[in-house]
Amino acid sequence: MRLTKLCRVYLLIVVLGGLVFSSCDKVVESSGTVNDYYVSNDYKYDIAGSNVLAQMNIFKWVYPDVSSFLSSVGDDASVYKVTYKTTLQGKSVVASGLVCLPKKAGNYPIVSFQNGTITENSQCPTSNPNNQAYWILETVSTMGFIVVMPDYIGFGASSSMTHPYLHAESTTQSILDLIRATKEFVATEKLSAVPTKDLYIAGYSQGGWATMLAQKTIEKNYSSEFNLIASSCASGPYSIEDMNNFMMAKTDFPQPYFLTYVLNAYVSYGLVPNTISDFVNAPYASKIAGLYDGKHSADAINQELTTKIADLFTSDYRTNYASATKFSSARSAFAANSVTPWNISTPTRLYHGTSDTYIPYSQSQNILARFKAAGVPDSKIQLIPVNGDHPTAVIPVGFATIKWFLELKK
Secondary structure, X not given: OXXXXXXXXXXXXHHHOOOEEEEOOOEEEOOOOOOOOEEEEEEEEEEOHHHHHHHHHHHOOOOHHHHHHHHHOOOOEEEEXXXXXXXXXXXXXXXXXXXXXXXXXXXXEEEEEEOOOOOOHHHOOOOOOOOHXXXXXXXXXXXXXXXXXXXXXXXXXXXXXXXXXXXXXXHHXXXXXXXXXXXXXXXXXXXXXXXXXXXXXXXXXXXXXXHHHHHHHHHHHOOOOOEEEEEEEEOOOOOHHHHHHHHHOOOEOOOOHHHHHHHHHHHHOOOOOOOHHHOEOOOOHHHHXXXXXXXXXXXXXXXXXXXXXXXXXXXXXXXXXXXXXXXXXXXXXXXXOOOXXXXXXXXXXXXXXXXXXXXXXXXXXXXXXXXXXXXXXXXOEEEEEEOOOOOOOHHHHHHHHHHHHHHHHO
């Protein structure tokens, strides 16, 4: 659900140090070219290929997949915060994301990584680019790719807005528009790493859900604009209704912030006509809006709530969600923002930790079964179980995805 509690092996990164050549906060304005998406960039730092290789030589002792792509590491890269124009419910929004460009001149495919659930603006990719998990993804730009990571609306440049958590349309739009903005950024600033039409996409947790929805949108509407090569979707809440039912069947759930995050977003943006008190009991209901202000961590939010499902959610909601007219809009919103099967044309891998207690392994099993029932063959989609729970499966999934993308690129 979120990129925290990472493996202690990351402490070795601190020991080695020296991840970046230089750093500055200067905003580089665009050259005056009128762009549809790109607004401006803020150079963050350079990544040395030699340092990446040193880090990966340590990781290989814990994660065997790393050994297979050590020879691909080599180029130095530059990391930027890019602001760009996207839309939310028909209104223009200036959003942001990280863009990582090889310093060596050439034509490069794009990899778009979608991060897992966060609640703090300080933890989004552009606010915390040195976060170890983000850094691992950034290093893919030393392996012959351009890497982009959207902040999502509600973070970074758009942090004054409520994050529209698990809102499919705006999430997908923000992903695609960052890719478009990256192409304009390179052209406008006359940079030497030029993006091609080839695109690889990947994400974990919220990012796994976002990646699959972006894949569907590209395949159905933008296949001539993006040449989608592969999609890696990991541990996502693909069916919001399934997640709702999973939680309501529990006596206790360790991450109560998850569903209240969804409900707060849907109420805030008018996706449901209900008030939060229709779903959440007092005294918690009055706290919800203030907790999702971009300043509270998931742990801090959980501490203000309760893991007792019967105490957190109203009896009416728990008992009558499936049938009551009062909750018909919630049912419709959950369905509209969930993944539904289509005839997949891109090789797709579903990764999921088999011990996941936050987003259960059954989420990936169920979506796979639905795709198979719709006639999608094994050659297009497969489920790969990963040892670990929600936090600990992040790293092996990331390295397995990098390995797969490099194999396809070669």
